[in-house]
Amino acid sequence: xxxxxxxxxxxxxxxxxxxAFAALxxxxxxxxxxxxxxxxxxxxxxxxxxxxxxxxxYTSLGDFRGDSRFSVWLYRLVxxxxxxxxxxxxxxxxxxxxxxxxxxxxxxxxxxxxGPDPQELLERAADxxxxxxxxxxxxxxxxxxxxxxxxxxxxxxxxxxxxxLEQGTVKSRLNRAxxxxxxxxxxxxxxxxxxPSKKGKEV
Amino acid sequence: xxDCRFFEELISTSLDGELTETEERALSAHLQSxxxxxxxxxxxxxxxxxxRDALPPPxxxxxxxxxxxxxxxxxxxxxxxxxxxxRxxxxxxxxxxxxxxxxxAGTRLLSPKGASESAAAGISPQTMRIAAAPAAAPAAxxxxxxxxSADNRPMMVFDAAAPEAAMDAAPLPFLLIDADGSExxxxxxxxxxxxxxxxxxxxxxxxxxYILRDTAGALLWQLWxxxxxxxxxxxxDGLLRRAEAGSFxxxxxxxx
Numbered sequence: 252x253x254x255x256x257x258x259x260x261x262x263x264x265x266x267x268x269x270x271a272f273a274a275l276x277x278x279x280x281x282x283x284x285x286x287x288x289x290x291x292x293x294x295x296x297x298x299x300x301x302x303x304x305x306x307x308x309y310t311s312l313g314d315f316r317g318d319s320r321f322s323v324w325l326y327r328l329v330x331x332x333x334x335x336x337x338x339x340x341x342x343x344x345x346x347x348x349x350x351x352x353x354x355x356x357x358x359x360x361x362x363x364x365x366g367p368d369p370q371e372l373l374e375r376a377a378d379x380x381x382x383x384x385x386x387x388x389x390x391x392x393x394x395x396x397x398x399x400x401x402x403x404x405x406x407x408x409x410x411x412x413x414x415x416l417e418q419g420t421v422k423s424r425l426n427r428a429x430x431x432x433x434x435x436x437x438x439x440x441x442x443x444x445x446x447p448s449k450k451g452k453e454v
Numbered sequence: 455x456x457d458c459r460f461f462e463e464l465i466s467t468s469l470d471g472e473l474t475e476t477e478e479r480a481l482s483a484h485l486q487s488x489x490x491x492x493x494x495x496x497x498x499x500x501x502x503x504x505x506r507d508a509l510p511p512p513x514x515x516x517x518x519x520x521x522x523x524x525x526x527x528x529x530x531x532x533x534x535x536x537x538x539x540x541r542x543x544x545x546x547x548x549x550x551x552x553x554x555x556x557x558x559a560g561t562r563l564l565s566p567k568g569a570s571e572s573a574a575a576g577i578s579p580q581t582m583r584i585a586a587a588p589a590a591a592p593a594a595x596x597x598x599x600x601x602x603s604a605d606n607r608p609m610m611v612f613d614a615a616a617p618e619a620a621m622d623a624a625p626l627p628f629l630l631i632d633a634d635g636s637e638x639x640x641x642x643x644x645x646x647x648x649x650x651x652x653x654x655x656x657x658x659x660x661x662x663x664y665i666l667r668d669t670a671g672a673l674l675w676q677l678w679x680x681x682x683x684x685x686x687x688x689x690x691d692g693l694l695r696r697a698e699a700g701s702f703x704x705x706x707x708x709x710x
Contacts, residue, residue, distance in 0.1 A: 266629075269524060269525055277517055280516055281512050284512040298516060301512075301516065309527055310527050310528060310530055312530040375507065386508075422467055425466050426466035432501055433501065
């Protein structure tokens with residue numbers, strides 16, 4: 252959706268066409284959900300948070316002035332809702348390392364007759380699980396900024412505006428977050444770190 | 455190692471595509487000679503990939519649930535609509551609203567009934583204070599004055615002698631709201647200032663069929679459909695006017 256299309260949809264919603272809002276939902280819900288999931292660590296809370304954030308976006312759509320992309324504005328709302336939720340749960344500083352281990356969802360191997368060999372799939376599933384656990388163990392400010400960047404796809408400018416930080420702080424905090432993540436994974440020993448080179452992605 | 459700490463940040467920044475050219479050159483030169491940083495970069499790439507891999511798909515009914523909640527929510531406030539217009543149009547629209555208010559206050563405040571009405575509406579005479587410019591201010595140069603203090607704010611500077619002339623210069627975006635509360639928007643309602651003829655017919659006792667507000671929410675007109683004509687009452691001077699229905703709706707332009 253281009254910026255103009257976005258503004259046109261918003262104008263329609265403001266004129267009372269509530270259903271037009273669905274276009275903004277379908278366009279942005281996946282990333283918003285991933286952001287929330289990353290912040291909150293479980294799927295039910297993430298779905299609730301995304302719903303809350305979209306509701307807030309809808310009722311205060313009149314405040315959206317189009318200075319930024321709608322998505323950036325929305326992610327900020329998602330972020331705030333998540334922080335509130337975390338505060339309520341009083342687990343703002345750290346989340347438990349072992350999350351949803353019981354579900355074991357990400358351990359399930361896809362039924363693939365073609366594609367990568369089972370050993371690699373297993374490794375990748377283990378990596379996913381390890382990253383998931385390490386992410387959850389990150390301090391919230393690190394998780395927040397990494398999510399805005401990597402899931403939300405926000406530029407440094409946009410992150411700086413969303414979190415009210417200096418550009419230099421954005422840079423250094425992202426670096427700190429990644430370094431910490433790397434350390435957590437190395438310490439856990441569960442991450443193959445064989446990396447994307449196997450798949451020829453190394454530049 | 456101090457050196458590497460510097461380059462670690464560059465590696466992180468490079469993943470985000472936010473390096474300057476100079477930084478990029480410096481980093482690639484460093485990577486060629488530093489095993490540690492190459493391994494670090496490699497690990498970060500692997501982590502980023504695994505992170506993306508680990509994201510669960512959103513629940514299938516997410517859109518549905520969100521929209522169900524949205525439909526139950528109160529309608530958004532419309533503050534931004536007026537902000538979306540150019541500054542000059544904003545100034546003029548705000549001024550138009552103010553002129554109406556001033557006119558309305560001028561006539562109403564003379565009677566005790568009017569005074570109590572304005573008090574009930576939460577409008578004090580102070581908030582309607584207007585600083586008139588000594589000479590005719592050109593419309594294009596008019597800007598709303600900055601708020602100075604809470605109880606002494608010259609809200610707008612304009613030529614009090616010829617407000618209509620100034621108002622003709624800008625479109626007046628509006629919302630037309632019917633008795634059921636559903637709204638349609640129009641680009642310019644300023645034609646209504648000069649439409650139809652004043653009538654001494656009594657103001658209909660029934661609720662208006664439509665009301666017309668400006669985009670800031672100020673009530674401008676009340677409308678009643680009567681046969682082939684439309685009675686409309688300007689909120690400013692309270693005078694009732696009558697216009698032929700066809701030309702009335704034509705004057706309002708396209709509604710969306």
